[in-house]
Structure formats: C-alpha cells, structure tokens
Amino acid sequence: QWTANLKKAAQQAKEFERKAGKSLKDTESNVTVHSKRSSAALGLFNSSLRQSQDTFKQWGQTAKRTSFIAGAGLAAGLAYATKEGIKHNAMMESNTIALKQFFGSTKRADKFLGDMFETAKRTPFQFEEIVSASRKFLAFGFTAKQTKESLDAVGNAVAALGGGADKIERITLALGQIKAKGRVQGQELLQLAEAGVPAYEILRRQLKLTREDVGRIGALGVPASKAIAALTRGMQENFGKAATAQSKSFSG
Numbered sequence: 646q647w648t649a650n651l652k653k654a655a656q657q658a659k660e661f662e663r664k665a666g667k668s669l670k671d672t673e674s675n676v677t678v679h680s681k682r683s684s685a686a687l688g689l690f691n692s693s694l695r696q697s698q699d700t701f702k703q704w705g706q707t708a709k710r711t712s713f714i715a716g717a718g719l720a721a722g723l724a725y726a727t728k729e730g731i732k733h734n735a736m737m738e739s740n741t742i743a744l745k746q747f748f749g750s751t752k753r754a755d756k757f758l759g760d761m762f763e764t765a766k767r768t769p770f771q772f773e774e775i776v777s778a779s780r781k782f783l784a785f786g787f788t789a790k791q792t793k794e795s796l797d798a799v800g801n802a803v804a805a806l807g808g809g810a811d812k813i814e815r816i817t818l819a820l821g822q823i824k825a826k827g828r829v830q831g832q833e834l835l836q837l838a839e840a841g842v843p844a845y846e847i848l849r850r851q852l853k854l855t856r857e858d859v860g861r862i863g864a865l866g867v868p869a870s871k872a873i874a875a876l877t878r879g880m881q882e883n884f885g886k887a888a889t890a891q892s893k894s895f896s897g
Contacts, residue, residue: 740776747783757789764793768800774810775800778817785821795820795873798880805884806841815840820873829872830863837876847879848872 744754761779765772775796782792799820803812819836823829829848837844848867849859852875858865 740780743780744783748789760789760793761796764796764800769804770800770809770813774813777810778813781814781817781821785824787821787824791873794877798877798884801884802842802880808841812840816842820876823869823872823876827869828863829867829869834862842876842880843883844876844879847883848875851875851879 740758741751741754744757745751748754748757757779758776761775762772765775768775778799779792779796782795783789787795795817799813799816802816803809806812816837819833819840822836823833826833834844834848845859845862848854848862849856852867852871854862854865
C-alpha cells in the first residue's frame, strides 16, 4: 500500500510539473506578444514624434523665410519711398527756381505750384505734365490766372478726346502761338483741329461769326486775348468736367 501511494504521488508530481511548464510557456508567449506589441506601439510613437519635430522644424524655417521676405519687402518699400520723396523734393525745388523768374519771388512761385498740384489732382495727368504745360503758357506771356484757366480747359479737352502729355503739348503750343502773334490765324486753328479741338466751330459760336468770317479768320484781326478766351470757354463748354470724371475712374 505504501508503494502504491508513493507511485501515485510521483505521478501527481509529474503531472503538476507538466502543467506548471505549460503555464510558464503560455506566460512567456503572452509576455513576448505584449512585448512585441508594446515595441511596435513605441516605434509608432517615436515615428510620430519625429514627424512632428520635422513639421515644427519646417514651420520654423518657413516662418524665418517669410519674415526675411517681409522684412526685405518693407525695406525695399521704404527705400523706394525715400527715393521718390527725394526726387519729388528736387523736382519741386527745380520748378520753384524756374517759376521764380515769372513771379518775382519764391513765395508766389510756391503758391502757383500748389495751385498746379490741385489742378493735377482734378485731372488724370501727372503733376510734371501739368507743370511743364504751365511753364510754356507763362513763357508765351500768359498771366497766372490765364494759365490756370487755359490748363483747366486743355485738361478737360484732352481727357475727353483721349491722349496724354503729347496732346497737351500740341494744344498748349497752338494757344501759345496765338498769344505770341497777338492775333488768331488759320494755322493755329488748324493745329487745334488736328488735335481734336473743334476750334473753328468754337470761334464761330463764341464770337458770333459767320462761316465765311471763320474761313478768313486771319484777315479779321481778332486779338489773341479775345480768341484765347473764346477758345477756353468753348473747350470748357464742349468737354465739361471730363478731366475730373476721368481722374476718379479706375484707369485715372
């Protein structure tokens, strides 16, 4: 009986050892699986972390480039504004010196330039173009008042007819030649007509002339002051506020 019990105990111990071994293998297998899963998760986390770091690094580089470009653009803008400011001041000083000979003083020349600046604001033309035309009028003997009135009329005419500095110059020259000759003649009226200004019709209407009178305008001896005043009024009536309207448009 004792032998049988010993044998039975030995079998139970062997079975326990077998089960314990199997349990240990299962535990090791589970640990291995979880370990692999944890390693994979950790690898994925590390990969995401590296991608985030790369993204932040790229953002930083982009921000630096953007800041550099913005800074360079601002510097270029300031440099251009400074250059244009110096250029404008030099131009104003040059014009003041040139106009002083017509007005006798810097103060009066500066006031006239201020008036020309306001005229330029009401037209689609550049300030330099307006000042250039005004200096020609003054050189031909126009007074400051006549110059302003003539420029307003010429500005409206050119704005309505289409054209720029070249057409302003042509009309200014024709009016100046009338002033220089002291009376109106057909040659200057033809120049105005070629520029698009209906000069013959304007004089006929403003001075109550017949078509025959206009055809021999040079023989009538119409004084320059009277003819220029009539042409100025006629251009204003014909072309109204075209310059002001165009200066407020997108293209102006």
